[in-house]
Amino acid sequence: MAGQRFKACPDELKMALEGDLSEKRRVTLMIALDDIRRLETIIAELDRHLLSTLKPYQKEFDPLQTIPGLAVTGAALHLARIGPDLGAFKTAERLPSWAGLALVTMSSR
Numbered sequence: 001m002a003g004q005r006f007k008a009c010p011d012e013l014k015m016a017l018e019g020d021l022s023e024k025r026r027v028t029l030m031i032a033l034d035d036i037r038r039l040e041t042i043i044a045e046l047d048r049h050l051l052s053t054l055k056p057y058q059k060e061f062d063p064l065q066t067i068p069g070l071a072v073t074g075a076a077l078h079l080a081r082i083g084p085d086l087g088a089f090k091t092a093e094r095l096p097s098w099a100g101l102a103l104v105t106m107s108s109r
Helices: 010-017 023-053 055-064 071-082 094-099
Strands: none
Touching: 023 055, 023 071, 055 071, 071 094
């Protein structure tokens, strides 16, 4: 079903959305909504904890967040994997190589 598009005229959509939910479905939806809210609260708490843990490394953390596609969580993950001291990488080319992101030219000769 993923990726499939369903075609329905506006009247069919309106009919499908009208009506009452059964009590069983209403309870199921309320439980699901409560679970979503609870998980969002947990995620927010974990985010706060992560940011407070990174305070000592703010100088190293801030530039990582400017890399397109990383944002806060990605920057935190990279800082945790690489560490705050980039001196371990003697040249700029060594870090992407270590991370498996270095461009490699392959030849069939």
